[in-house]
Amino acid sequence: MKLHAIKGELAFAAFFAAVGLVWIVKASSLPFWSGFAPDSGFLPVIYGTLLLLLSAGVIGTLLLNPPDGEVEREPLSKSFKLLGILVLTVGSLGYVGFAAPLFLMMFAMFAYVERLPIVRSAIVSAVATGIFLLVFQHWLKIPVPITPWSY
Amino acid sequence: MESLVDLAGGFATAISPTNLLMCFLGVFLGQLVGVLPGIGPSAAIALLLPLTFGADPTASLIMFAGIYYGAQYGGTITSVLLSVPGESTTVMTSIEGYQMAKKGQAGTALGIAAIGSFFAGTVGSLGLTLLAPPLAEAALSFGPPEYFSLVVLGLMALAAVSGASVLKGIAAGIAGLLLATIGIDPQTGVSRFDFGAVWLLDGIEFIVLTVALFGIGEVLASCSQATEAPVAEVKNVLPNREQMRRSAMPIVRGSFVGFLIGVLPATGATIASFVAYIMEKKISKTPEKFGTGMIEGVAGPEASNNAAAAGAMVPMLALGIPGSGTTAIILGALIMFGLRPGPELFTQNSTLVWAVIASMYIGNVMLLIMNLPLAGVFAQLLKVPYKWLYPPIITLCIVGVFSQANSLEDCWLLAGFGALGWAMKRYDWPAAPMILGLVLGPIFESSLRQSLTMAHGSFDIFFTRPISVTLLVCAVLFVSLPVLAQIFGKRPPASVGECA
Numbered sequence: 314m315k316l317h318a319i320k321g322e323l324a325f326a327a328f329f330a331a332v333g334l335v336w337i338v339k340a341s342s343l344p345f346w347s348g349f350a351p352d353s354g355f356l357p358v359i360y361g362t363l364l365l366l367l368s369a370g371v372i373g374t375l376l377l378n379p380p381d382g383e384v385e386r387e388p389l390s391k392s393f394k395l396l397g398i399l400v401l402t403v404g405s406l407g408y409v410g411f412a413a414p415l416f417l418m419m420f421a422m423f424a425y426v427e428r429l430p431i432v433r434s435a436i437v438s439a440v441a442t443g444i445f446l447l448v449f450q451h452w453l454k455i456p457v458p459i460t461p462w463s464y
Numbered sequence: 465m466e467s468l469v470d471l472a473g474g475f476a477t478a479i480s481p482t483n484l485l486m487c488f489l490g491v492f493l494g495q496l497v498g499v500l501p502g503i504g505p506s507a508a509i510a511l512l513l514p515l516t517f518g519a520d521p522t523a524s525l526i527m528f529a530g531i532y533y534g535a536q537y538g539g540t541i542t543s544v545l546l547s548v549p550g551e552s553t554t555v556m557t558s559i560e561g562y563q564m565a566k567k568g569q570a571g572t573a574l575g576i577a578a579i580g581s582f583f584a585g586t587v588g589s590l591g592l593t594l595l596a597p598p599l600a601e602a603a604l605s606f607g608p609p610e611y612f613s614l615v616v617l618g619l620m621a622l623a624a625v626s627g628a629s630v631l632k633g634i635a636a637g638i639a640g641l642l643l644a645t646i647g648i649d650p651q652t653g654v655s656r657f658d659f660g661a662v663w664l665l666d667g668i669e670f671i672v673l674t675v676a677l678f679g680i681g682e683v684l685a686s687c688s689q690a691t692e693a694p695v696a697e698v699k700n701v702l703p704n705r706e707q708m709r710r711s712a713m714p715i716v717r718g719s720f721v722g723f724l725i726g727v728l729p730a731t732g733a734t735i736a737s738f739v740a741y742i743m744e745k746k747i748s749k750t751p752e753k754f755g756t757g758m759i760e761g762v763a764g765p766e767a768s769n770n771a772a773a774a775g776a777m778v779p780m781l782a783l784g785i786p787g788s789g790t791t792a793i794i795l796g797a798l799i800m801f802g803l804r805p806g807p808e809l810f811t812q813n814s815t816l817v818w819a820v821i822a823s824m825y826i827g828n829v830m831l832l833i834m835n836l837p838l839a840g841v842f843a844q845l846l847k848v849p850y851k852w853l854y855p856p857i858i859t860l861c862i863v864g865v866f867s868q869a870n871s872l873e874d875c876w877l878l879a880g881f882g883a884l885g886w887a888m889k890r891y892d893w894p895a896a897p898m899i900l901g902l903v904l905g906p907i908f909e910s911s912l913r914q915s916l917t918m919a920h921g922s923f924d925i926f927f928t929r930p931i932s933v934t935l936l937v938c939a940v941l942f943v944s945l946p947v948l949a950q951i952f953g954k955r956p957p958a959s960v961g962e963c964a
Binding site for chain 2: 321322325326329332333336339340343344347348349350351352353356357360361363364367368370371374386387388391392395396399400402403406407411415418419422423426427429437438441442445446448449453455456457
């Protein structure tokens with residue numbers, strides 16, 4: 314029961330441990346020492362080893378001293394919805410430019426995730442998109458590709 | 465005396481129209497993010513980094529500093545009116561401040577907080593003026609081994625107090641160092657950890673990681689927490705003579721204690737406000753009344769957290785060690801602008817440093833003016849629901865990250881690291897050490913190589929030079945003390961929240 318309560322935390326610590334392991338494996342093919350000083354592989358191996366050990370330490374601490382009772386955390390569904398919308402938006406930027414995806418992203422967050430009034434959501438999304446593109450494109454002179462033809 | 469002459473020069477730069485405007489913008493935004501839910505000074509600076517890319521470093525840093533100390537003022541409003549601290553630094557203010565608000569004295573609590581913050585901010589800025597230059601001068605004799613030890617100390621100190629667990633803090637710092645190894649090794653030209661992707665050869669940009677962890681991560685973590693609460697009415701902001709008399713000494717004590725605590729690497733304003741509150745309670749003739757709306761419990765901690773914010777700038781400007789999570793991001797911004805943080809900053813970029821210090825005096829006056837008559841106006845901002853704020857924040861993150869290198873790959877990194885930032889927040893892994901690791905990684909590696917070359921490959925060089933060994937001992941103490949405190953059941957108060 315206690316393990317069930319901390320499985321997310323354990324998995325996250327295991328993720329960091331896995332990153333450490335990847336660094337150790339990848340760095341082992343790099344040279345370690347050159348003359349008097351460390352070469353390209355030295356510090357990455359040290360970092361990877363430390364990250365692996367520290368993450369293992371976090372896992373060990375969690376297993377040895379699991380929190381009493383259920384850990385109160387925020388529900389995941391809303392954050393996952395937002396993350397999904399963000400990934401879709403970033404994925405579409407390269408095909409249709411920035412204007413439409415950014416407008417649709419904000420509109421989806423307002424109207425679908427937060428259930429706010431549709432008309433007001435559309436107006437706020439359009440105004441916010443316009444302001445951002447105006448600031449970056451015209452004031453800061455950054456060539457943000459607004460439409461598919463801007464690339 | 466020389467410091468005062470330099471400060472006068474700083475004022476000459478700081479009062480130019482552009483810098484004054486940036487100072488106002490900084491303190492205004494700081495006040496705003498302190499009031500608004502789900503966004504703190506770290507996130508605000510992170511979001512503004514892309515907008516300042518290529519801009520004048522002096523004006524940009526004046527604005528960032530303004531956001532940092534301005535947020536200390538803004539966080540008070542939510543603490544007093546809602547009992548929801550806008551920042552971890554104002555947790556203690558909410559205890560007495562909210563009780564005062566329930567008695568109809570919300571205006572007085574905000575007024576005394578503003579006066580105390582102004583006094584403490586000015587004392588802190590004066591301390592910064594007098595203490596930072598000699599510290600930087602002493603540190604000018606640092607060689608590569610001392611720099612190496614300094615980076616170790618900075619990372620360890622921030623990691624040790626940034627979250628509830630020292631292990632997680634250090635692991636996050638190491639993960640940042642690890643990310644710094646991605647791309648071409650500047651010393652040998654070898655490509656490392658690019659996983660076959662050409663766009664990774666340039667490494668992970670500081671802006672991308674910072675905006676992702678503090679912008680996207682923060683939004684994903686706090687989107688479910690947005691609640692609407694009734695806001696108390698703010699009137700009679702100016703305290704009466706009796707209230708001023710009772711608050712005077714707590715403000716003075718809080719200012720000095722806060723500054724001293726702020727100067728210590730990575731202790732930050734959160735611990736300072738805790739210490740000030742406990743000190744006032746101990747000194748008080750009526751400690752049993754604390755918790756019922758004692759004005760001393762607002763004045764002391766508020767003065768303390770503002771003085772600490774100025775104090776945290778001392779190690780950041782003089783040594784290149786951030787005194788808090790937010791100053792770690794400002795440190796990254798210095799590097800982004802092509803400046804080398806550390807003691808040389810005072811000699812090579814003295815105009816910039818002194819302009820930033822001078823702007824802190826000006827910013828505190830602006831904040832006092834803003835807070836006494838306008839406290840009620842800012843309180844109205846509490847009625848803005850977070851659900852109308854976060855979608856534009858995410859949009860700003862995407863456009864901002866894209867704009868720094870016109871790279872869509874950076875937008876993918878933003879989404880990936882944003883998810884990581886969310887998980888870190890969810891499982892209480894501090895993000896600031898990771899940012900610091902990424903920022904200091906190249907300096908760490910180059911100073912290690914230079915030191916070992918000097919010593920013909922012997923690691924003894926770090927333990928035979930007095931300054932280096934002292935810094936390393938301090939680093940060990942920073943890590944071991946919280947662990948010992950945890951073992952003996954006396955965890956320091958920093959665990960309440962990530963130090964701001």
